[in-house]
Amino acid sequence: AQSxxxxxxxxxxxxxxxxxxxxxxxxxxxxxxxxxxxxPNQGLQLLLKYTSAATxxxxxxxxxxxxxxxxxxxxxTKPSAHMSDAAEYFCAVSDHGSxxxxxxxxGQGTTLQVKP
Amino acid sequence: NAGVTQTPKxxxxxxxxxxxxxxxxxMNHNYMYWYRQDPGMGLxxxxxxxxxxxxxxxxxxxxxxxxxxxxxxxxxxLELAAPSQTSVYFCASSIGExxxxxxxxxxxxx
Numbered sequence: 001a002q003s004x005x006x007x008x009x010x011x012x013x014x015x016x017x018x019x020x021x022x023x024x025x026x027x028x029x030x031x032x033x034x035x036x037x038x039x040p041n042q043g044l045q046l047l048l049k050y051t052s053a054a055t056x057x058x059x060x061x062x063x064x065x066x067x068x069x070x071x072x073x074x075x076x077t078k079p080s081a082h083m084s085d086a087a088e089y090f091c092a093v094s095d096h097g098s099x100x101x102x103x104x105x106x107g108q109g110t111t112l113q114v115k116p
Numbered sequence: 117n118a119g120v121t122q123t124p125k126x127x128x129x130x131x132x133x134x135x136x137x138x139x140x141x142x143m144n145h146n147y148m149y150w151y152r153q154d155p156g157m158g159l160x161x162x163x164x165x166x167x168x169x170x171x172x173x174x175x176x177x178x179x180x181x182x183x184x185x186x187x188x189x190x191x192x193x194l195e196l197a198a199p200s201q202t203s204v205y206f207c208a209s210s211i212g213e214x215x216x217x218x219x220x221x222x223x224x225x226x
Binding site for chain 2: 004009032034036041042043044045046049051090094101102103104105106107108109
């Protein structure tokens with residue numbers, strides 16, 4: 001069975017500081033991994049995805065994530081936080097190994113607060 | 117393209133009432149999904165469909181039903197609303213490994 005754990009339900013950083021949101025996964029097959037962002041009262045928007053190509057993945061809005069198989073991690077980073085980055089972030093793993101249904105298993109989410 | 121649209125945006129139901137949450141996508145995606153989002157719990161899969169006429173249960177299907185008569189539409193039915201179904205519901209569609217989400221329906225059952 002696949003699962004995702006996001007460490008820290010709330011992360012607070014100052015504007016201009018490094019953003020680090022942690023995600024660890026469990027998967028019986030080589031995983032497809034995703035980070036989604038949700039702004040208040042909106043749906044989820046894809047930030048970036050890992051699908052077994054390059055281990056360092058660059059996404060939108062200056063975010064990137066590195067797939068580390070040995071640590072079963074897929075942490076999200078951004079060098080310099082902006083006020084507009086305040087949102088909820090979800091890590092997810094895809095159930096692509098079982099009949100390729102594409103089902104996503106989500107972590108519980110991390111709320112990013114950016115202080116001026 | 118409108119992408120994935122959901123109606124209504126917000127609804128209040130009384131216990132025992134029924135309603136249908138509508139979801140439509142105009143991207144010709146075969147795969148569609150319904151999730152519910154509860155505070156601090158992430159998103160949980162309710163039902164999914166891999167094409168017209170084919171649906172299957174997800175992680176939390178109890179109290180819900182779905183149908184998929186066309187590629188575009190994937191309505192979610194609540195037959196007897198319960199307070200435990202108070203949540204935000206998201207519909208998504210996908211091609212390949214990327215899912216595209218609608219804006220959500222906020223449901224309050226009192």
